[in-house]
Amino acid sequence: MSDRSLIRLDDVKKVFMTDEIETHALAGIYLDITRGEYVAIAGPSGCGKSTLLSILGLLDSPSEGNYWLNGRHVEQLSLSERARIRNREIGFIFQSFNLIGDLTVYENVELPLTYRGEMPRSERKRRVLESLDRVGMSHRQRHYPNQLSGGQQQRVAVARALVGAPSILLADEPTGNLDSKNGDAVMDLLSDLHHSGATICMVTHDPRFAGYADRTVHLFDGQIVAENSEDALPRAGGNQ
Amino acid sequence: MHGLISHLRHTIRLLVKSPGFTITAIVILGLGIGTNTAIFSLINGVLLKPLPYPDPERLVRIFQPTHEVQEMNMAYSDYLDFRAGQHTLRDLTVFYQDDFQVVGNGDPERIEGAYVTGGFFDVMGRPFILGRPFGENEENAASHVAVISDRLWRTRFHADPKIVGTNITVNGTSLEIIGVTPEQADEIVRLDLYEPFSLNPLYADVKSRRSGHMDYCIGRLKEGITLRQAQAEFEVINRNLIARYPATSSGYGVKLVPLLDSVVGDYSSTLWLLGGAVVCLLLITCANTANLLLARATERTKEMTLRAALGASRKRLIAQLLSENLVLACLGGIAGLAASCWAIGLIKALEPGRIARLQEVSIDRTALIIVFVITLLTALLFGLLPALVVSRADMASALRMEGGWTGTAGHERHHSQSILVIGQVALASVLLIGAGLLLRSFLFLQSFPLGFHTQGIVVADIDLVNAKYANDSDRKIFFDDLLTKVKQLPGVVTAGTNDCLPFWNTDYETLCIAGQPVTEPGRLPWMQRQIVSPDYFRALGIPLLRGRFFDNRDQPGAENTVIINESIAQRYFPGQDPIGKQLDNLGDLYRKPRYLSTIVGVVADARHNDPEVQQTSFQVYFPYSQRVGNFGSFLGGATLILQTTGNPGSLIPALRTVVANLDPDLPLTDVGPYEYRIARSFTIKRLSLVVVSLFSGVALLLAAIGLYAVVSYSVSRRIREIGVRIAIGAEPANIVTLVTSQGLRIVCLGLLIGIIAGIGLAQLIGNVLYGVSPTDPLTLAISTLVLGFAALLACLLPAFRAIRIDPIAALRE
């Protein structure tokens, strides 16, 4: 494994059992993601994209196969160790934003940091403001999510994903609930982040958006059927 | 009609589909309706319900209060004067209650009866099943006649229809039965036998002199006369009496009170305490019902909106909700009926017949209906909310509001639910504080130093009412014999007798020290008079402080002797030796033989009643071998006290054999450990403790259910939010904190209100508390802890469900 390799999947399988019916959501995935890379995962609905992302994000475990994150074998980790890794190493961006309605924009972004007991309030504040600044939402920090447009909410969600300085951002169809103008804006934002060094793994079914990524992995029936690299875009320095 | 049935079927299907909700609702309604109905019935049955006589509100009880004793009974000669002089009452009557021994037609039996004056049956408005009452002529002639209760008629005479005219042997005297009167289920005292007042063995005594305040006096107001007018007239008569008989009447007042008040007066504070507890619980029940339905209503707003969107009319929606709540309320009502039957049974079982009218209490229909209607109205009000919301708000926004895809639940909280739970927690903590105070007070009374031993003490009552023991010497011989024989029984250390055993019987006389100045009769101090055998003090371990116990020097004809307690010694002989000083029976004042008793000993104070009873601390003991006291065929009956080693239970048959050998006709009653008798005097306090504890338990449970429902409901609304939090790295501990802190905020607010209200309300029950202040910090702390613990549990259950939420499932829509 190269020292730049952040994620490595080795013959990862995932089987769901429902009412005696086995669904092979993932059927032997081999995948390497290096630091600073921007990977898009594409494929038709039901092919296993979200399942793959859940496993990458430690929300779920593979039925078979091995997964190394940052050189660490993550299978035997306890529930709270997995929570700690999700908190520090991973930033999630969801299709439906998933901001917490009772909390202000500021509080939403601060949330991941509050789960790290030791961080002083002033440090948290610095990071939250910086993160909101990066997505251009610092002027809305006192608003509640339902006072924002969809595009703005998704930018706040991106800020929340960024605030903990994770090793990788995992985005599941981040533009799925947005109109094309707002969708484009979010995609531009992700590109900017990539250019400034972030590692991103994004699920999309829109080939237009897949074009933003360095590399697109095509999934079909739980297997990787094709990979193509987009070298049209310049590659980032990758020294995050 | 068809529509209604299909409606009902649909409703039942809906309720069966959510068994958790349905069962919780029925349990809450059942507990609430049940306990409330039970206590309402109790209060109404004991306290408020009219007495079972014609025009009971016209019945008054007449006292002759002194500055020391408010509820002083009537003296017979005063009764005669009041009766002769008054015009406001239709009539008045006195009676003197006593034990009677009946023989023949079965085993010897002891029954409660009374010597009543001729006007008794008329004043009380007593009906007759057979025969007739006796009148004034028979009373004046001291005719040997008796009226019996229908209970005695059935049990002893097999309801013989020809009973009138036959004879019954009572206390060794043959009396002609002239009437049978129905048992008055809930009258003041349960009596089985009525004899003319003139057959009273003390009759000659009380008739000849103006003293002896021992008769229960009842009058019936004339039509159109108020209690006030009668009171005024009696006061005038009383002033004349004082002017005519200053020696005996000064110091005594006269007081007329409604009979019902005087019957239940003793327990009214206890019953109102329970009443307060009921109101608390009723409010909690309503809040809980409201809460549960509100939660369900909010849950169903979306369903209702959809139905409305699909064209269901508002009427239909309301009908649907109405029928659902009605079915629930009815099921709850049935559960409540069952629960109240059970609760009343439980309370009766805990109370062995000391509270007037309690054993006759049954479920009160009015109470059941009131409680049911209040709960039903709450259910309807809060159950109909979703229909109102739907008809009020515009539907599109209601549909959007609920679970929109843009994020987790919106920025609106559920204030009404939280307020309801805060209220419940506050009420529950008030009840817990009340229960805690009663418990501490009860423990204090239980642990109050008695001044004598109870362990290993066996007691039994013996009554020498038989004509065989007419002479004092016969009685003395009997008791001498009995004590000698009993002391020889294996396992008996020593034995004694007392005619007024502590916690059982009390007799008062006026206390006068020979040579010290006499005040007016109504202001003379009272003392408790006990007639004991020489070994009484040894048997109960009452220590001798000075002088000696009684022994065989104290014989008839010898110098009269008496033993006093420490309180008398300290009050009347400060810094002196009381031994050799004398007590005066004030015979001159009471127009009977005057005699002096010489103090031979001083013993330590012993508690004679539980601390709640108004009592004097002065106690004197006379030896049973000498005739003593102001009134009295002395030692008519007494309690035998045995100090035993080993198992007292095995001694009882041997004791019965000893008594049967002495006299087979003599019943030995209430045989058993002394501790049981003492426990009986705490019955009412134990009862209120049990009831309030039961209440606070139910209240705690209901409040916990309410809290659980709110927190649990909030978790179910926040599943998605919790999923998000887990995804971004919240650890299980973070989630538990998140969920419980919301619940505990509610609890803290409720507790705060509850403690403040509890401290305020506790002042009101101050007069039933002993040895504990209404603001006792320990009680407050413990009840807060108990409630806090229950609340924590109620929050942790949903919290543990929250940490098991699968974030993937929560986030997938």
Ligand SMILES: Nc1ncnc2c1ncn2[C@@H]1O[C@H](COP(=O)(O)OP(=O)(O)O)[C@@H](O)[C@H]1O
């Ligand atoms: N929890 C689950 N239980 C059963 N089947 C599941 C579960 N999650 C996903 N699947 C199945 O696995 C397959 C892949 O699902 P998913 O990863 O959501 O696809 P995609 O995101 O590519 O649309 C689908 O057939 C889906 O039905």
Ligand SMILES: [Mg+2]
């Ligand atoms: Mg998907």
